[in-house]
Amino acid sequence: MNILEIRNLHASVDGIEILKGLDLTLPVGEVHAIMGPNGSGKSTLAFVLAGRDGYDVTEGEVIYRGKDLLELGIDERAQAGVFLALQYPVEIPGVANSVFLKAAVNAQLRARGEPELDAMDFLKRAKGFLAELEMDQEFLTRPINVGFSGGEKKRNEIFQMAMIEPTLAVLDETDSGLDIDALRIVADGVNRLRAADRAMLVITHYQRLLEHIVPDRVHVMADGRIVRSGGKELALELEEKGYAALNGEKSAA
Amino acid sequence: MSTPETIDEVRALTEADYKFGFVTELDQEIIPKGLNEDVVRLISAKKNEPAWMLDWRLESYAKWLGMQGEDPTWAKISHPPIDFQDIRYYAAPKSEDDGPKSLDEIDPEILATYEKLGIPLKEQEVLSGVAVDAVFDSVSVATTYKAKLAELGVIFCPFSEAVAEHPELVRKYLGAVVPQGDNFYACLNSAVFSDGSFVFIPEGVRCPMELSTYFRINAAETGQFERTLIIAAPGSYVSYLEGCTAPMRDKNQLHAAVVELIALEDAEIKYSTIQNWYPGDAEGVGGIYNFVTKRGACRGRNAKISWTQVETGAAITWKYPSVLLEAEGAVGEFYSVAVTNNYQQADTGTKMIHLAPNTTSTIISKGISAGRSQNTYRGLVRINPKAHNARNYTQCDSLLIGEECGGHTVPYIQVRNRSARVEHEASASKISDDQMFYCQSRGLGAEDAVSLIVNGFCKEVMKQLPMEFAVEAQKLLGISLEGSVG
Numbered sequence: 001m002n003i004l005e006i007r008n009l010h011a012s013v014d015g016i017e018i019l020k021g022l023d024l025t026l027p028v029g030e031v032h033a034i035m036g037p038n039g040s041g042k043s044t045l046a047f048v049l050a051g052r053d054g055y056d057v058t059e060g061e062v063i064y065r066g067k068d069l070l071e072l073g074i075d076e077r078a079q080a081g082v083f084l085a086l087q088y089p090v091e092i093p094g095v096a097n098s099v100f101l102k103a104a105v106n107a108q109l110r111a112r113g114e115p116e117l118d119a120m121d122f123l124k125r126a127k128g129f130l131a132e133l134e135m136d137q138e139f140l141t142r143p144i145n146v147g148f149s150g151g152e153k154k155r156n157e158i159f160q161m162a163m164i165e166p167t168l169a170v171l172d173e174t175d176s177g178l179d180i181d182a183l184r185i186v187a188d189g190v191n192r193l194r195a196a197d198r199a200m201l202v203i204t205h206y207q208r209l210l211e212h213i214v215p216d217r218v219h220v221m222a223d224g225r226i227v228r229s230g231g232k233e234l235a236l237e238l239e240e241k242g243y244a245a246l247n248g249e250k251s252a253a
Numbered sequence: 254m255s256t257p258e259t260i261d262e263v264r265a266l267t268e269a270d271y272k273f274g275f276v277t278e279l280d281q282e283i284i285p286k287g288l289n290e291d292v293v294r295l296i297s298a299k300k301n302e303p304a305w306m307l308d309w310r311l312e313s314y315a316k317w318l319g320m321q322g323e324d325p326t327w328a329k330i331s332h333p334p335i336d337f338q339d340i341r342y343y344a345a346p347k348s349e350d351d352g353p354k355s356l357d358e359i360d361p362e363i364l365a366t367y368e369k370l371g372i373p374l375k376e377q378e379v380l381s382g383v384a385v386d387a388v389f390d391s392v393s394v395a396t397t398y399k400a401k402l403a404e405l406g407v408i409f410c411p412f413s414e415a416v417a418e419h420p421e422l423v424r425k426y427l428g429a430v431v432p433q434g435d436n437f438y439a440c441l442n443s444a445v446f447s448d449g450s451f452v453f454i455p456e457g458v459r460c461p462m463e464l465s466t467y468f469r470i471n472a473a474e475t476g477q478f479e480r481t482l483i484i485a486a487p488g489s490y491v492s493y494l495e496g497c498t499a500p501m502r503d504k505n506q507l508h509a510a511v512v513e514l515i516a517l518e519d520a521e522i523k524y525s526t527i528q529n530w531y532p533g534d535a536e537g538v539g540g541i542y543n544f545v546t547k548r549g550a551c552r553g554r555n556a557k558i559s560w561t562q563v564e565t566g567a568a569i570t571w572k573y574p575s576v577l578l579e580a581e582g583a584v585g586e587f588y589s590v591a592v593t594n595n596y597q598q599a600d601t602g603t604k605m606i607h608l609a610p611n612t613t614s615t616i617i618s619k620g621i622s623a624g625r626s627q628n629t630y631r632g633l634v635r636i637n638p639k640a641h642n643a644r645n646y647t648q649c650d651s652l653l654i655g656e657e658c659g660g661h662t663v664p665y666i667q668v669r670n671r672s673a674r675v676e677h678e679a680s681a682s683k684i685s686d687d688q689m690f691y692c693q694s695r696g697l698g699a700e701d702a703v704s705l706i707v708n709g710f711c712k713e714v715m716k717q718l719p720m721e722f723a724v725e726a727q728k729l730l731g732i733s734l735e736g737s738v739g
Contacts, residue, residue, distance in 0.1 A: 050694050053686065078696035090691040094709030103705060104695035111696065143709065160695065 081167030187212030518553025537596025540568025
């Protein structure tokens, strides 16, 4: 079964077409990487999947677990199990991480008709994941992302993902701005969440993340389309030859 | 209207088993609309007041007559002129005897209304540490836990009862902070005030529970003019909370209250308000005009007065809970959240008047405007020549939701002593699309997202509220902003 099927997806921002006929299939249980140069449309794809306003789908379809994803609102997609780890997580002053996350987790459980977590269950789970991500517990009481270092913000995204337990996780350049140690911690966190009933789309500019999160497949994106797909060795090839060579290859083809 | 006619009309109405079938159906005793000296006398007579109290009212009424045309116009609010002859100045649930002696004697309809409001009136709520003096329109109908408080010598009773039973205290302190002629609305209140709460905390006593009063306007076209007086004797402490609510009416109603606080040496008064008067409908029709004078005096060394307010209701809010820092080392605090939506208008803030050395004041104001509302912070910090080493810190933050609302900050800073240190910070921000997207992408609906962000914005103020009421206040913020997004 496929978690995600994207067919001929066209999307515009401010009237400018960014995605120009993108096709992608993500089977359940797999982790796929999307690589590509700046401006190729990787983040646009992530926002389109999450349903952000201003990202207008003009053509094509996105089928999530057999249903039309594009019909759903932002919160409905999240409630249906879609999670986006943001490249630039947002600061919300005065709102404690724990308050935010508990509200989010319970909104999702409620929408799915499942029993909500009480404070004790929530705290128990949260503390477990925090330990895995080598994060201090005082983190729960700190306001969302306010005064966080780049690494802390990214870890926070992975922590949220762990708590929310999505069916489809999209990680938008989660590795950017991370030093080697933080990268390893984040990658470990992601790897622990790999599961047979879950799929992940890991968007990255660099190959180094894929040394830690080994993908089942790698897709190369350029100018709003997937231009090549292959196994994990494709990432290494890109690292060697660079995106420019790839473009040359493509135009030669 | 001459006296006999007024009296006759009152009699006719009161004897005619008046059914007022809006929200709470119960027999009400009301008097005809309009204000004149007879009405003042009548209110006083209804309450069996002593002559000195009536004289004080009449004096106030005379002053008020002299103040016609002096209703304040400097605030950033607008409303049609108020016809003071079109208001009823007294309404009380009608009772057979002198009044209820216990909860059992209270009209079940009234109790049901309170229950809907979630007011903890029943005895079992003694566990939550709340003592309630419920003001139903004009007469306090129930006071709980009085016995327990009495053991400590704490007086917590309806104002009218204090007039009868503690005249020496009332005479000494009534008008001692807000004089009769202080301003137009306070003066009107002084003439026609109906009831309210009276609190006295004896020397060295730390009041063991939150004292709470719920004010509620039920009768249509009835102004509510309550009067509250709190006196904290040296070394004492009290935390007082008032909650306000009113049913929906399509006509504007006037609420002009006066609250006076007196903190003596080393005493502390913490006064919290959750104001949820009917704000009018989405088109701005109806709602309460909330024109209130609240002031406290730190009258002894190291006295402290702290105002916390969460203002979400009322069509128009005009209030400036203030502190007179009269003695050395006195501390004044003002923490405010004011939310306006639709066509609501709020012009609110504080006055911190530093009159003695080493006095400090803190002002934290959070204004949230949505819809087409206007929300103004107006605050005065005055450092008088004798106030050496006075300090003030002011922070005013505005949060705007949508494109058609207004948030304004009008600080007045008057420093007449060179050793003073006065800081003022202000900010204005909007809820960003990024924040909304972030919350929604985690599964929160748009309104839950706004509520969360707004509560975060107000956190410094909300944490000042007594625990029992913080949750209610948080919910109220969310409810007030319903429909402001999407």
